[in-house]
Amino acid sequence: MHVGVPIKNKQPNEIYLKNLKVYVTDPEDHELKFEYLRYEKDTPLPEIMQNNPHVAYKVDSIEEMAKGAKIIVEPFDADKNIKIAFIVKDGVVFELMEEKE
Template sequence: MKEFMHVGVPTTVAREGEIYAEGIKTHLITPDTNEFHIEYLRFEKDTPLPEELQTLVHVAYKVDDLDKQLAENKVIVEPWMADEHTRIAFIMKDGILFELMEEVK
């Protein structure tokens, strides 16, 4: 099962309310702060994240089996723990960038 979570939009514009994710050197507005669930991402020049993530809009879904999705698609960013309960990765499918999120119990 897949559940829509948000749309991620790269930007170069600083916005009020940004938080800073030091590990990925990215400023972001979380999607729960706006009605259309847009996650704005502003990257530092030395971010470790790939160009695709810095330049393409992505669509995020929660999935039941992240490993299955990774095996079936082109992985852009290998999985990592975004927090203690969420494992995420990025894939390309049909020319679209997707963020996949799996709840870890």
């Protein structure tokens, strides 16, 4: 779906996610589907996410795909249509995106 890239510089058209204390861009606005993330110092998101890129995949089941991986952000509703979670598998940060029925 996209590649999330942590950055330090303000980006055009950032959206602020108050509950996560992070600024994000829309990956649909980037030709390579990059999502830039600029974290506030007191973000509740794990340090591994703040310092490493992540790869986002649409999955049928977060529960199934997370088996054998370390869950670093428990599944939550991103909006009315999508539930997401973040995991680390083989040292790589993944965002799992599941459509809600």
